[in-house]
Amino acid sequence: MKILLVHQTKIPVFSYGGTERVVWDLAKGLIELGHEVTFLVPEGSSCDFAKVICIDATKPIMAQIPSDAFDIVHFQSNTEMEPDFPYLVTEHGNSKREYPFPLNTVFISKNHADRYGSKEFVYNGLDWSSYGAVDWSMPRLRHHFLGKGSWPVKNLKGAIQVARRAGVELAVLGGTRLNLSRTFRFTPWRSIHFHGMVGGELKFRLLNESKGMIFPVRWNEPFGLAVIESLYFGNPVFATPYGALPEIVLSEHGYLSDSVSDLALAVREMTFDPRECHQRAVSMFNHVAMAKGYLEKYQRVLDGERMNATQPVLKENGHQLLPWMA
Template identity: 50%
Template sequence: MRILFVNWATVPVFAYGGTERVIWDLALELKKRGHEIAFLTPPGSTCDFGEVLAFDTEQDLLPQIPSGYDITHFQFQPKFDLDRAFGRPYLMTEHGNYNKNPTRPLNCNFVSADHAQRHRSEVYVPNGLNWDAYGPVNLSAPRENFHFLGKAEWRAKNVKGAIQVAKKAGVDIDILGGDRFNFRRGFRITLTRRAHFFGMVGGAQKLSALNASRGLIFPMRWHEPFGLAVIESLYFGCPVFSTPYGALPELVGREFGFLSDSCGELARAVRDLRFDRKKLHDYARETYSSQKMAQGYLRLYEKILSGRTLHEKPPIWPKLSKKLLPWKA
């Protein structure tokens, strides 16, 4: 099968870039299974296992999409109508929450059961990662601090709440994805010595930090479509202390962490840390792998190539409020 991935950002990714990391690992796994891979992105992408094509972001995208592929896999909803104007087999993955188009295309999938349900759909493929790229995990080494992982400048990620939990629990927290001084969304300075800031980390620095962490404190205040930070942390044997929003209840059962919208309850759970790190690691590796993700996408590709659509009616945008979800500090 010849598969064309279309994305608005370049690949590969070296720091945050959750969506790009997922599609890169999906493409690599499909290549291992004998499929031909190509990427169509803005200029700047490179790939040693597939073809790389570039489109001009200042021009209409539709005439720039080459033919000759069995299926075209969009990682965003283009401005043109995929069901009326494209005329070729396609799949579109919705990765986020705030796509303002009133409906989604008929061949659209989502990244968790909750994400799909909020769009009145049952079609989803959970994200997965190529764990072989993450290096060795040391589950027996002593660990000192907890961590937060994500773009701390996004208020919905609630780094302030993560620091509150750490302070109340009497533990230190490493902020992977933020700075002590933040000028981007209004001036913010964090004075507590319990919080240690490392900026936007990636590569070996990020993996080393996760290998040394006792757990993820991640009290987000929005409906997380999936949660790559969660499965990355679980892979390194880190239990997850988060809020019960979006896909988190799907990812984090009682054996793998604790969910609450209360700072006090999360702090008590952090203090009472009793989890089997190997069980956490095995769960992430077996459940959220790029291999399982590829199997899910191949099933969708085959259904589409047989002439069927994934939905009888277009999935509907849920019109989520951008107000922060409840957090009891």
């Protein structure tokens, strides 16, 4: 199958990553399964295993797609129109507007799809070989938070509350001690260690040194790449039961609650098998499994099926703050 992946952010990702890392690893998985992949991405992108076509910013994106050269075109964001060629759209985030998505839109978890009135989703997966082997002999020094700490929905303040109530040290990956960008926060306690926006080997080392992830988000998490990265390094996850998190974090791999006291007690007293956490990420959320999931969707489209009978539309505000019992 000849597949065009359209993404309007430059690749590859060199540090923190997110959707770019998923799209990159999807291409790897599709190629490993014997398919031909081309990227349509912004100027300055490069890839050593797939062809790259650079987007001309002066022209409409649809006018730049040589659709007759590909079996299917896979967009990584809403096209806001119905293409007249075989296509798929993946919605990767939480929308802020209640506008209709194209009929062939899929989502990244069951909860994510449900909130748009759809049943179609493919779990994200990552190429774990790029993360290196887990060093099980490395001392586990402290817990961690991984996410954009300036976003109120990520609830870094809540993670700090849990860590302090539990009496554990916390490494913050994705935040600073003084935050002025959205809501004021200054963290004076030296048991909370800030590392800023980290990626690559430093990020992997910090996750490999962690005892567990504290992640009390206050929104419906569409998927949770940070969660599966943490599981990969053997970290149980202590989080809120919102969005896709109950699908990813089973009772063997962590504890979910919307209460500071409950999560703090779990952090302090519950134990989990790090290798079970690792195996959860490796077996369920890998790039080849993701590629197989998308190939099933591609084939259905090529067979003339629409992913959704009606256009998916957001049913609730994806950015509203959900309850947190401090």
